[in-house]
Amino acid sequence: MEAEEEEKVTEKITLRRGGNYTTQDLATALSRVQKGEQYAVVSLMTNIPFRTLFNKAKDQREGKSLACRTKPALHPELEADLVEWVAAMQRVGIPVGPSGILAKANEVYLAMQPMPTQHTAPPKPLTTGWYRRFIGRHPILTPRITLQIPHVRILVDAESARGQFYTMARLVIEHNFDKSRIFNMDGTSFKPNAFSRKMVALKGSSNVWTQ
Structure with a gap:
């Protein structure tokens, strides 16, 4: 019994x-x-x-630890690729912050999950908790404040404007462009952003600049 x-x-x-x-x-x-x-x-x-x-x-x-360890959502090789991506974005002057890293990680993570069916729930995205553990596993990454490129270095002066005009005029003549190749554009994209941002960069690297 x-x-x-x-x-x-x-x-x-x-x-x-x-x-x-x-x-x-x-x-x-x-x-x-x-x-x-x-x-x-x-x-x-x-x-x-x-x-x-x-x-x-x-x-x-057998003398093993009783501590409960959670398996990382992304394979170590994928996390290493993510670290390299952060470094590459820093090198080209487009540093990424925590939200950008989390978005990229979710892009990879969700692409690896099976397609949900009517009987299964869609996979849950990675959260800020995952991001904190990711940073803890990769101490080479550290929070930084980006430095704005000095205004004098991005200032458009008369000489620069004349140089661009003559260059464009020469190209129009050399390639025989007609009016169909003329497009109307504004200067919004050329307006500098004067605000600093919190980014993630390689530890020990020089100042992080953003345009």
Whole structure:
């Protein structure tokens, strides 16, 4: 009779999802198992999944750590590519911030997930919690404040305007352009942004400039 009851408890635990528990909860549960209590009973009373409790007891006997480690959402090679992308964007003068890194990571992560069906929920995107762990795994990346290129270096003066005009006139003549190649443009894109921004850059690199 006792064996049948334990089998029912085991089946119930196998079917249910595990709850939240701390490392201290796990250590206490393992201590109870070592003193002779049944795995199934301890699992049910502590909300620690039966299989987890069994595997952790095995790890404890082998001298392994009881700390719970979450597998990174992105493979280490993909994270390394993401670090290189951050460095490349910095080199070309378009540094990215935390939101940009998270957006790029989600672009890669969601592309790797299976297409949801009517019976499955769409995958959840990575969050700021993932970003903090990512930065912790890659100490080569550090928060920085971008420096605005001095106004004098991006100022359009009369000499520069004349040089551009004569260059364009020469190209129109050389390539025999007609009026169909003339486009109306405004100067919005050439207006400098005077505000500094929080970015992520390689640790030890020189000042991070943005246009």
